[in-house]
Amino acid sequence: MSNASPRPARRQGNRRPLVVTIVVLVVLLIVFFAFASVYSDVLWYQQLGFLNVLTTQWFAAAGFFIAGFIAMAVPVWLSIEIAYRRRPVYARLNSQLDRYQDVIEPLRKLLTWGVPALLGIFAGLSTATRWQMALLWFNSTPTGEKDPQFNLDISFYLFDLPFYRAVVALFSAIVLLSAIAALITNYVYGSIAVARRELRIAKAARIQLAIIGAIYILIQAVSIWLDQYATMTSAKGLITGASYTDVNATIPGLQILSLIAILVSLLFIVTAFTGRWRLPLVGTAMLVISGLILTMGYPWIMQRFIVDPSERSLEEPYIARNIDLTRQAYGVDEIDATPYNATTDATPGALRSDAETTASIRIIDPALVSASFAQLEQFKQYYSFPQELDVDRYTIDGKSQDSVVSVRELNQAGVGSNQSWYNNTLVYTHGYGLVAAYGTERSSDGQPVFLEAGIPSSGELGEFEPRIYFGENSPLYSIIGGTSSTKPVELDYPASGSENEQVYNTFQGEAGPKLENIFNRLVYALKFQSEEILLSDAVTNDSQIIYDRNPLQRVQKAAPYLTLDSDPYPTVVDGRVVWVVDGYTTSANYPYSKMESLSSVISDQAQSANAFVMDNVNYIRNSVKATVDAYDGSVTLYAWDENDAVLKTWQKIYPSNLQPLSKMSGELMSHVRYPTDLFKAQRSILGQYHVTDAGSFYSGDDAWVTPNDPTATSDATKYQSPYYLTMKVPGAEAPAYSIYSTFIPKASGTSSRNVLTGYLVADADAGSENGKKADGYGKLRLLTLPKVVTVPGPGQVQNNFNADPDVSKELNLLSQGSTNVLKGNLLTLPVGGGLLYVQPVYVQSTGNTSYPLLKKILVAFGDKIAFEDTLPLALDALFGGNAGVDDPTNGGAVAPEPDPAADNGGNAPTTNETLNQALQAAKAALADREAARIAGDWAAYGAADAALTEALTRALAASAQ
Incomplete structure (x- = not known):
């Protein structure tokens, strides 16, 4: 009798339900994870009021799948x-086919x-993506508008042709696979057999x-017919679009x-009835040979022996088409x-007729004063300002004032070791306030002069909701509005009464999906991996x-068909x-229009286009203006260019969203302005397409x-x-x-001349508070400089600044010790019959808590340079003491200094004792x-500067008496 135990077959069988259960x-x-992701999207879009964007995409993608x-x-x-079903019943098969059938x-x-x-x-996945x-x-x-070759409405190229070609490509694949x-x-089933080499x-x-x-050849006939229209956007030749050879x-x-x-x-149809394959096979071979001759051979011969010897004259009408339609597609x-006819001579009184412009010259550089805003207006380490601020304008005392602006955003990294889920999610939820400084003024010690500042916010902008829940640097997510108003937990702002005293607040309104039940909380706990x-x-x-919470992200999700300004x-x-936020409708199918990589033309980096970036466009319109409320995140889309056919088409798809x-x-x-990225794209195009004569364009002698x-x-x-000015x-x-922006000649080989050839400016003011778009908004003006007069370009002017011995001496003195000299934006203004350059000069110590102080102004007109403490003084020095600027204080900037040697302007001493x-x-x-200044004691310098300002104020008052 054996002692071996039986195999546990029953136990193995009991494992199957467990495995099935686990699976x-x-x-x-x-x-559920997939459903949670989808459901959270539904809640987000529903709260924002753009649920139809999501459902339209779903239904359309599902339908096309x-x-x-x-x-x-x-x-x-x-x-x-x-x-x-039509296989032979008694087919003779070889052993190999027998094995296949088995x-x-x-x-x-x-x-x-x-x-x-x-x-x-x-195939469904492919069509769903389209x-x-x-x-x-x-x-x-x-x-x-109609194209000049086929006289078809341009909408055919924007909307119809891409769809037709996609459908033809799909049906070609279907028939080929069939x-x-x-x-x-x-x-396999013997209907086709090879026996005895037959x-x-x-x-x-x-x-x-x-x-x-x-059917397949017929589809190829349609495809070939459509290919002729594709030549309208081909960029393989001298220009984009059909050339003489095309x-x-x-x-x-x-x-x-x-x-x-x-x-x-038709020959294939004949074969279906006659059984003779020779005709369609010969026809197919002739089709291939004809294709090589008609689409490659003959065009090459024409290009090589007819066009190339007389290219300029033969291509001229097609270059003219390219010029006209490119300028039309880019809105120029x-x-x-x-x-x-710019002059380079700075004559006394030359700026008097441009006093309004010179009084509005922005001397505060938004790219340099972020540290100043941080030191003067940050208040707490958990607030921050971006590296580069923005330029806006406000009407103050009935006058438009250019301003440098930024919001005080939340920076949770500043909380330091006190960071926790509770603090980051429930307490530190928002920034606070908008800070704005006069663009034309500085204090006596070089600081920005704020027109709106402080916590709580106060200034010239009146009462407004200061809390910033939605911004460019907002946290990934926050939970708000759920606590009692009697015991709020959201940190609102630090109180001024005590350094450690804080003011708390509870959000009031609708800003995000509600966590009103356990299911919603579970969905978002899974989404953000946070129990x-x-x-x-x-x-x-x-x-x-x-x-x-990023404004660009919210607008992009509400209007996925738009390309957004950066x-x-x-x-x-x-x-x-x-x-x-500015939104653009774009296309890469505009006939005869030059193709550009949008990311390249809007970048300030001088680099070649990235071949892997699929953002080529040859049509752009600023069709939408969007706003995102910084408090509740609500998105509003306004149809700005109501004549844009692309926007009209999208409005049919989303009829209630704009x-x-x-x-x-x-x-x-x-406060709406002409957008930066559109202006950059137009600037890039006009570098070549400011030339409207086809012959000159072909020569490329004025790029x-x-x-x-x-x-x-x-x-x-x-x-x-x-720059905005x-x-x-x-x-x-x-x-x-x-x-505005400027142009210099395009380098030819190793030669490059940094002289001005053009000055491009767009009217960026959309309108006043009467609610109507200004007639002049978006008006582009191009000032072309004479070739016989050498007007220095920005690089040449900056080199002149650096090489001037007096300026160099002053800059060396300013940079002595533990200070650095920072040169601000070099502005160019068409005033005084020529081009005036203005550059603020900042001084910043190397300490950890330092920030730039505006101390000097550099100006240039032609070859003349001036370097003074204030803009009026610099202009007066440049234009022989009579720049035509009536307000010597330049809107609160440091007042001009009296000349001690002149003793009251050269006149006899006054009898006014006060004066x-x-x-x-x-x-x-x-x-x-x-x-x-000589000693490098900037604290004493600032005190003396303030005393000088106070003395001059008293002198002006006494003089008026």
Whole structure:
């Protein structure tokens, strides 16, 4: 009797339900994770009020997936099924085919249904990703403009042609795969056989393959016919668009080739009835040979022997097409180009007619004063300002004032070791306040002069909601609004009464999805991988979770069809801080328009285009102005360019998402500006396309580029950025808030001249508070400089500044000891009949808590340079003591100094005792300030500077009496 125990078969069998249970649980968990992600998106879009963006995408993608699946799966299945059902009953098979059938037959039904289904899934996924293209075609809107070659509305190229080519490509793949499936099935089941070096095809197989071949060739005929329209956006030649060779050889060749393809498809139909394959095979060979001759050989011969010897004259009309349509596509066709006979002589009184412009010159550099804002207005380590601030304008005392602005955003890293989930999520939830400084003023010691500052916020901008829950540097997510107003936990701002005293607040309003039940909390606990959302007692049914808080991110999700400007800016509008975001509609299908990489043209870095960045465009419009409320994150989209056909088409797809321009408030209208990225794109185009004469364009003898930034400190070459300024441009009726840039000649080989050739400016002021868009908004003006007069460019002017012995001596004195000299933005203004350059000079100590102080102003006009403490003094020195600036204080800047040697301007000493005392005090303060400057004692320098200002104020008052 054996002692061996029996095998535990029953125990192994009991494991199967456990394994099945585990698998089911894993699948359910994966499904729930996917559902949680989808459900959180629904809650987010629903709260924002743009749920239709999500549902439209879902329904469209699902619909086109089904369409693509059916379009692929059904023909492939039919092809296999027909081939199988029409197979010979008594086919003679060789041993190899017998083995094939033995393997395939048990799996035949699975393959018959599985292969078409698998191919259908791939086709469905491909078509689902192109739902936007399909909806644009279905809702296309005519532009009212026609192309010069085929006389078709340009909407055909924007919406129709891409869709037609995609459909043709899909059906080509469907028919080709159906043919392969039919060929394999017929071969395996004996309908196609090779015996004794002879190909035998059964009648049913012949008919099937011939008809499929005819359909495929017919589709290729359609594809070839559409290829002629693609020459309108081809960039393979001298220009973008159809050239002489394309129009006279390629396009006719494609038309002929399409007709040949139709004839060849008819030969396949004949074969289906006659069984003779020679005709379609010969026809197909002739089609291939004809294609080589008509699309390659003949065009090459024409280009080589006809066009190249006379290229300029033959290509001239097509270059003219390229010039006209490129300027039209980039919105520069109505630019006002005028010669500007700039003088280089600084004559007394030359600026008197431009007093409004000179009084508005911005001397505060938004790229340098971030540290000043941080030191003076940060208050606590958990606040921060961005590296580069923004420029806006506000109406103060009835006058528009350029301002440097920024919001005080939350910086949780400043909390240091006190960071925890509770603090980061529930306590430190928002920034506080908008800070704005006069762009034209500085204090006596070089600090910005704030028009809105402090905590709580106070200043010239009135009452507004200061809390910043949505910003460019907001935390990943926060939970707000869920605690009782009697015991709030959200840190609002530090109180001024005690250093450690804090003021707390509870958010009031709707800003994010509510965590009103356990299910919602579980969904977001999974989304953010944070169990505290589910377990914390501070999260209540009234709590809201806010995320995706960057203004660009919110607008992009609300309007996924837009390309967004890279520089959103904050402003105070109707009692709220809002972010203003510019949105563009773009296309890469505009006929005859030059293609540009958008990321390259808007970048300030002088670098070649990245071949892997798929953002080529040849059409752009600033079609949408969007706002994001900094308090509750609400997004509002305004249809800005109501004539844009692309925007009109998207409005048909999302009919309720955009507000008409009439809904924009007057106050918001007064802060809307011409966008930076659009201006950069237009600047890039106009470097070449300012030339409207086709002959000159062909020669390329007047190409321009943007000058390099002369103040850049890094090794990488950087283009000079466009700048916002209030100015009166020659030819304009009044000063306007504007954006400008300059041009210098494009380098030819190793030679490069840094002289001005052009000055581009756009009226960036959208309108006043009357709520109507200004007629002049977006008006582009191009001042072309004379070739016979050498007007220094930015690089040459900066070099002159650096090489001037007096300036160099002053800068060396300023940089002595533990201080650095920082050169601000080099501004260029068309005033005084020429070009005036203005550059603020900052001094910053090397200490940890230092910040830049504006101490000097550099100006240049022609070859003359001045370097003084204030802009009026510098202009007076440059223009011989009479710059035409009536306000010597320049809006609160340091007042001009009296000349001690002149003793009251050269006149006899006055008998006014008060005035004499004030002048003596000013003289003493001037001496003290000079001594402090030489000694490098900047604290004493600032005190003496303040004393000088006070003495001059008393002197002016006494003089008035």
